[in-house]
Structure formats: structure tokens, C-alpha cells
Amino acid sequence: MLQRMGDLLAPALERPGAVYVDATLGLGGHAESMLQRFPQASLVGIDRDPEALTRAGARLEPFGDRVSLVQAVYDEIPGVLDDLGHGSADGMLFDLGVSSMQLDVRTRGFAYAVDAPLDMRMGDEGPTAADVLNTYEAPALARVLREYGEEKFARRIADRVVAAREVEPFTTSARLVELLYDAIPAPARRTGGHPAKRTFQALRIEVNDELAVLRRAVPAALSRLAVGGRVVAMSYHSLEDRIVKRAFAEVTTLDVPPGLPVVPEEAQPSLRLVTRGAEKADEAEVAANPRAASVRVRAVERTAPDRPDRPGRSRSAGATRTPRGGGRRGSRRGVEPHHPLDLLRPSHSSPSHPMSHPREVVA
Structure with a gap:
């Protein structure tokens, strides 16, 4: 679905100096396509997998200084952008779930x-x-x-x-x-x-911890989306898609009492849905890539600066990053404060813990 992803992001990435965040870089296929199609755009590629970053780095080397690759998790997008000196991003893509590379290794x-x-x-x-x-x-x-x-x-x-x-x-x-x-x-x-x-x-x-990370990641990404920018999410099962659908609905729905003759400007949502419902892959795409059979694509666009005091606005809509390790305990629905994995995870202060040192910019 490379062509369709490019079409959805085109209005945002055709702008001079556009910043494109590939939140799930993988082997860099989507990133390569966007860099080729939008020659004025620069890439911020994020992946938690160091092997993926190494392989993608080799693939994207011809694009030179248009590419910045960072080992991080996608709920850290605000921090990654800060580290690279970007106040906002124009286009963001989430290709959720396990990557083809991870399945093949x-x-x-x-x-x-x-x-x-x-x-x-x-x-x-x-x-x-x-x-x-x-x-x-x-x-x-x-x-x-x-x-x-x-x-x-x-x-x-x-x-x-x-x-x-x-x-x-x-x-x-x-x-x-x-x-x-x-x-x-x-x-x-x-x-x-x-x-x-x-x-x-x-x-x-x-x-x-995929679902908890995704719940944090979508509002975090939207909080750094430039006016006219777009976020596109590709989900592969109902649990992911439900989270994306709800997060997008929270920030695009007009939430005022019914029957108002005039809706105040401050009550208007600052984002709009680009896709009507979830888009699916067509038969040709599924034939070429069987994994695409389950994909669901949703997209939103920022139409105005965020309005923190908009009536009915979800607090999460402007949320910033919750670091890994902090806020994870007890975040899963129905789990006691002491989660079974907590005793096995590295402590937040441990030198080996991923948040005990700055995010690593690898290219």
C-alpha cells in the first residue's frame, strides 16, 4: 500500500522543508518510498529494534543528511523531535504490529x-x-x-x-x-x-507492552503535528484499530450540547478525519502481499493549532510522552499494581535500562 500511504501524506509532505516521521521504520520500505516521492522532505525514522535500524540505515544511505534514525519507541516522538531540533512534524506514519523482518528472523x-x-x-x-x-x-x-x-x-x-x-x-x-x-x-x-x-x-x-504504548503514542504524535500535517495509522488487528479509532474520534468530534445555533470557534475540533472509516487493501494488494489482508488504515489532519481549553476535549489529546518504565506499572486494564513482568524488567535507574541514557541517534 505504498502508493496509498503516499497519497494520504502528500498534502503534508509536498511542503518545502517538510518533516516526515516514520514511527515504525522496520527495513525502511515506507521511508524510502516517501523520500523518493517527496524530495523536499526529511526523515525521522524511529524503531526500537537496533537490527532494523542497521538494515534501514544501509538502505537509506543514498539520501544522506535528509535522514535521521533514532532507536526509540514511538510513544517517545515528542522527545525524539526535541532531540533533533524539530518543534513539530508534517507527516507521521504508524505501521503497527510485528514487522516482516522480525517474522523472518x-x-x-x-x-x-x-x-x-x-x-x-x-x-x-x-x-x-x-x-x-x-x-x-x-x-x-x-x-x-x-x-x-x-x-x-x-x-x-x-x-x-x-x-x-x-x-x-x-x-x-x-x-x-x-x-x-x-x-x-x-x-x-x-x-x-x-x-x-x-x-x-x-x-x-x-x-x-504494545497496546499501552500505542495509547500513549497517538495523542503524543498529535500533540506535535503541524497545522496541515497528517498522521496515518496502519493496524492489523481489532485491538490496535480500536485504540486508533477512539483516539482519532476524541480529537475530531464536535463535543458541545446539541441544538446550539452557533458553535463557538474555541469549541471546534482542531483536527479532522481524512479517511471515512477504516480503509482496506484491495484485491491486487492482498495478492501481492498477503499480510495486507488484515490491514485497516485511518488518517487525520490538523486544521488549526491545538486548543487546550476546548470544551469536551480529552485530556489525552495533548498528552506528552510518558517514558518507558515510568507509568507502565498498573497501566494495563485489570492488572494489579505489581504486574508479573515488573520483577523481570530492568529497573528505571539501572544503567542497562533504555531510559537511563539519552535516546541514541544512530544516523
């Missing part, structure tokens, strides 16, 4: 089709999927599978995981896939795709 453990270590971290810090499987009690693990994977047999799977790890801790994906085949009834295995799909999605989201 066997040692990362994202794919259930091959046997690999149960890692699933998008970066190089923090607990792994194996840590989740080997430390969570059955109720906590079932909650993860149910809420993040929408798995109907969550408690059944969780109970079997807890029993199996007493015999031997989980280390690789093949053993987990075998357990899932046994735990999910045969009639259910015949529908809804691979029986491991939902569990692997849930573990990946839990390990990387």
Missing part, C-alpha cells in the same frame, strides 16, 4: 511455523515470551491470552502451560505450538486459522 521467536527461542522482543531489552510463560500464574496468563489474543480457550491453555513448565521450562516455540494443538479442541482448530496464532499474538503484545 528465526531467532526472534515471532513465527509459530518454525522452532525458535521464545523471545518476541521487538527491541533488545526486557523480559521475553519465555519469561511470561514460565513465571505468570494461570489467572494472569489467561488474562493475557483472552484480552490480547481474544483466545476462547485462554484458561484451558494457561492451566496446561503452568502444568507443563513444572516438568520443564518453556524455551522454544515448537513445544508451545504442540501444547496449543493439544489444548484447543479439534473442532475449534478447524476454523479461525492456525491454533497458535492468537496465543503468539497475545504473548508478543504482552512482552512489548
